[in-house]
Amino acid sequence: MTTPAPTLRITQGFTFEAAHFLPRVPDTHRCRRMHGHSYKVELTLEGAVDPATGFVADFFDIEAVFAPLLARLDHYCLNDVEGLDNPTAENIAVWIWARVKPALPQLAGVRVYETPLSFAEYAGG
Numbered sequence: 001m002t003t004p005a006p007t008l009r010i011t012q013g014f015t016f017e018a019a020h021f022l023p024r025v026p027d028t029h030r031c032r033r034m035h036g037h038s039y040k041v042e043l044t045l046e047g048a049v050d051p052a053t054g055f056v057a058d059f060f061d062i063e064a065v066f067a068p069l070l071a072r073l074d075h076y077c078l079n080d081v082e083g084l085d086n087p088t089a090e091n092i093a094v095w096i097w098a099r100v101k102p103a104l105p106q107l108a109g110v111r112v113y114e115t116p117l118s119f120a121e122y123a124g125g
């Protein structure tokens with residue numbers, strides 16, 4: 001009897017700097033004004049460990065898929081990025097999911113940290 005390959009979650013993190021403002025909060029909300037964050041993104045993949053490689057997926061492949069998206073976000077005003085006119089952490093997470101999932105079907109979650117203590121997480125649906 002063969003032992004089934006274990007299922008694991010792996011996560012690759014990324015950082016980028018960007019400006020944004022939140023156009024749909026009240027005038028009195030400080031995030032209505034242009035400001036910046038040091039964002040962190042975590043892409044989590046879930047799957048069986050390939051017994052040949054020992055990988056769920058190669059971290060390098062995750063980096064390669066995310067690189068063109070990172071290039072669209074880093075040091076830009078996120079409100080100017082197509083599809084991110086209201087760049088909340090939640091909307092950024094959904095935006096990333098929609099663009100990564102087709103290339104990485106094992107994607108199980110996208111986290112977007114606006115600060116070290118606050119993040120939005122999207123797992124599809």
Ligand SMILES: Nc1nc2c(c(=O)[nH]1)N=C([C@H](O)[C@H](O)COP(=O)(O)OP(=O)(O)OP(=O)(O)O)CN2
Nearest residue numbers: 022030031035037087088089090114115117118120
């Ligand atoms: N659910 C959400 N709430 C808020 C979001 C969001 O994306 N989703 N975003 C913001 C603003 O972008 C805001 O800039 C958050 O960052 P910051 O002001 O730095 O937050 P802190 O409270 O941690 O800042 P301190 O200076 O440490 O108080 C607001 N809400």
Ligand SMILES: [Zn+2]
Nearest residue numbers: 020031035037
């Ligand atoms: Zn902000």
